[in-house]
Amino acid sequence: MEKIKVGIVGGTGYTGVELLRLLARHPQVQLQVITSRGEAGLPVADMFPSLRGVVDLAFSDPATIDLTQCDVVFFATPHGVAMSQAPALVAAGVKVIDLAADFRLQDAAEFEKWYKLPHSCTDILQQAVYGLTELYGDQVAQAQVIGNPGCYPTTVLLGLAPLLENGWIDYSVPIIADAKSGVSGAGRKAEVSTLFSEASDNLKAYGVAGHRHHPEILAQLKKLSGDAAVNLIFVPHLIPMIRGMLTTLHVKLNAAGSKQSLQQVYEQRYQHDYFVDVMPAGALPETRSVRGSNVLRMALYPQAGDYVTIVVVQDNLVKGASGQAVQNMNLMFGLAADTGLQVLPLLP
Ligand SMILES: NC(=O)C1=CN([C@@H]2O[C@H](COP(=O)(O)OP(=O)(O)OC[C@H]3O[C@@H](n4cnc5c(N)ncnc54)[C@H](OP(=O)(O)O)[C@@H]3O)[C@@H](O)[C@H]2O)C=CC1
Numbered sequence: 001m002e003k004i005k006v007g008i009v010g011g012t013g014y015t016g017v018e019l020l021r022l023l024a025r026h027p028q029v030q031l032q033v034i035t036s037r038g039e040a041g042l043p044v045a046d047m048f049p050s051l052r053g054v055v056d057l058a059f060s061d062p063a064t065i066d067l068t069q070c071d072v073v074f075f076a077t078p079h080g081v082a083m084s085q086a087p088a089l090v091a092a093g094v095k096v097i098d099l100a101a102d103f104r105l106q107d108a109a110e111f112e113k114w115y116k117l118p119h120s121c122t123d124i125l126q127q128a129v130y131g132l133t134e135l136y137g138d139q140v141a142q143a144q145v146i147g148n149p150g151c152y153p154t155t156v157l158l159g160l161a162p163l164l165e166n167g168w169i170d171y172s173v174p175i176i177a178d179a180k181s182g183v184s185g186a187g188r189k190a191e192v193s194t195l196f197s198e199a200s201d202n203l204k205a206y207g208v209a210g211h212r213h214h215p216e217i218l219a220q221l222k223k224l225s226g227d228a229a230v231n232l233i234f235v236p237h238l239i240p241m242i243r244g245m246l247t248t249l250h251v252k253l254n255a256a257g258s259k260q261s262l263q264q265v266y267e268q269r270y271q272h273d274y275f276v277d278v279m280p281a282g283a284l285p286e287t288r289s290v291r292g293s294n295v296l297r298m299a300l301y302p303q304a305g306d307y308v309t310i311v312v313v314q315d316n317l318v319k320g321a322s323g324q325a326v327q328n329m330n331l332m333f334g335l336a337a338d339t340g341l342q343v344l345p346l347l348p
């Protein structure tokens, strides 16, 4: 097979350099273009010494580079960039994987409400596939445009999918998702809240009154539950570490759900999903057990009153972003999901 020619728009950000780390060693990939508006001409390895001797390209200016020379283009950019370039790429037969939210919410009005941007290519939005491969792998394999899921939604949706698919949740009680992210989740751009002196030795909730991942999660919960009247309380927190995300889910089971051996059901549901690990009963997932890898790990705890608690961990930059994007690319090009993604977690 000829190597896949890959372009990355937004190569200087955290998800961009994470894509480079994964793709530079991918056996079927040839890195073709890596863009930066401010660093055009600079060798990539001069900015990221971790890539010295591995990536020999220089950054290109995204305003002048021709991306149609690529087979697939990843957008590791802020919301709104991919949708401005997707029509030309799609017309040229190039596949597009957007790590931002341009192709995640099928409802363009909902997108505009949360992202304060009108959607500029609703026709492409309708064809785009939500790139959660464990749930939509067959559609991903046929897709030309992927909306790569948000990091928080990935933990919530994979944590709940077996219950949703079987109709075992009592939807009269809200699902509670209490989620914590490391500061790299906010990107490399300068922001006061992610300064060392603000974020270290501190723990805080944010977005409690409304976070843009709420509608993304809710839309998928409705789809997976067959349009049930789902209620969701989602509270994200900023935690003083660089990488990692831990989400604790509390769910009330209905009569059918409360009779199940959920441990067994979860293990069977994910037995063929290389990157989802259901830990044995009583285990405690830790973020450091997934750091740097594309694995999402979870454990279940039955609680009194027909509740179940599910604790999920992932690396926000890998399964929560760039690793998941590469997993999508693999399926889109007929490769095994784990191609180039075998990197093990870094511990301690
Ligand atoms: N960080 C995370 O854990 C996750 C991030 N995401 C999403 O992935 C996307 C990238 O995130 P992240 O890497 O953290 O962000 P960063 O802020 O670290 O990087 C953004 C990148 O986009 C480039 N860029 C900015 N504006 C433009 C533009 N108008 N045209 C072309 N390039 C542009 C910047 O490069 P330059 O200025 O050099 O051109 C930079 O390389 C975001 O949409 C984010 O929401 C999704 C899941 C998790």
Ligand SMILES: CC(=O)N[C@@H](CCC(=O)OP(=O)(O)O)C(=O)O
Residues within 6 Å of the ligand: 099, 100, 101, 150, 151, 152, 181, 182, 183, 184, 185, 186, 187, 213, 236, 238
């Ligand atoms: C810690 C932190 O700030 N996390 C980001 C979410 C991560 C992300 O980038 O998500 P999107 O791709 O949907 O923007 C936030 O809450 O805005």
